[in-house]
Amino acid sequence: MKLWCLLWVFCSYSALTQAGNYVIGIEEIDYYPHYDFSRGQKRGYFVDLMKLFENHSGHTFKFEPLPVKRLYHSSTSGIDLIYPDNPKWQQYLEAGVEKHYSDPVIYTLGSTLVRPEQQHIHLNQFRTLAVIHGFAPTKWLALQSRYNYRIVDVPDVASALGLVLKGRLDGANIEYNVAQHYLRGIQQQDKLVIGEFLPFTQLPFLISTAKYPELIQEFNLFLQEKAAEVAALKRLYQLQEQRPTPVAQQLPETQPDS
Structure with missing residues (x-):
């Protein structure tokens, strides 16, 4: 009985971690330092984060830049994952399509x-x-x-x-x-x-998919296991996730009384 349980766990883990090729739909805009896919660019925090996930998982990811309004109606097309996404964006929900969302990629x-x-x-x-x-x-x-x-x-x-x-x-x-x-x-x-x-x-930016919920689970686990490396990437790109302390309003200097 124990042997069968071990085999089941091993097979489940193998299915979850089997390397695959996936297409990520992303906004075709300059939103650097988060990402920049304008004018043939491919750079930013999210690009490097997915490279880190590739190295960790063995998967390969191809980016497909799309106009913003087209991107969020591509869940059932050749796009496997969408970034950024959030269930609060009601205007981008598709009728009859169940989306699965990752843990926060960035706030x-x-x-x-x-x-x-x-x-x-x-x-x-x-x-x-x-x-x-x-x-x-x-x-x-x-x-x-x-x-x-x-x-x-x-x-x-x-x-x-x-x-x-x-x-x-x-x-x-x-x-x-x-x-x-x-x-x-x-x-x-x-x-x-x-x-x-x-x-x-x-607001958190998430990855969504209508096709591969198990890939989202794997990505969430990656974010936990590689938290230190993910944090280092955020520092590299000077990304702040908390509202800055208000800067005191600068008043014009006045001349001292003579």
């Missing part, structure tokens, strides 16, 4: 970036918000009927943050790490801050 910080002088602006004072095309700022949309602000659709991070830096819009709804990477690149990292009284979300 993202959905922040509203404003100029420092507007750090303490309230919703009743806010007028214009930049949002990247294809993204749905859930909290902002839910509050729009109560406050007099306009949502402006823009093509990318550079456009969104650029309009705020120039003072043409009040704020931009951009993931904090993505915004900080872009601002560092143009040496403007101190020119925008999180609006302290504006909508903010801390």
Whole structure:
């Protein structure tokens, strides 16, 4: 009897860990440092994380960049896995399709970036918000009927943050790490801050599948067993998963009384 139990455990483990080839559907955008699949790029934290999982599991993963709206209707096509995904994204759920979700790959910080002088602006004072095309700022949309602000659709991070830096819009709804990477690149990292009284979300990015729940189980186990290496990758890409402590508003220097 014990021998049969051992054989069953061995066969179950072998089935779970048998190497396979899988296609990951991913957003065809620049969302670095999380990922960047724009203009033929293939880089970022998630790319390196899946390489680490490949080395650990023996699986191979091919990335299939897709437009945002097409990606989330590809669960039953040639796509095996979708990233990023989250069951809270109701607009992307497909009728009759049961999805299986991984443990958190990363926690993202959905922040509203404003100029420092507007750090303490309230919703009743806010007028214009930049949002990247294809993204749905859930909290902002839910509050729009109560406050007099306009949502402006823009093509990318550079456009969104650029309009705020120039003072043409009040704020931009951009993931904090993505915004900080872009601002560092143009040496403007101190020119925008999180609006302290504006909508903010801390949301996990997950992998989903409608086909391979056992692969999700294996990936979850990998995240646990390789937690130290995963944490090192996050540090390498300077990814923050907690809301930063508010930066004190910088006031102009005054001349001492003579």
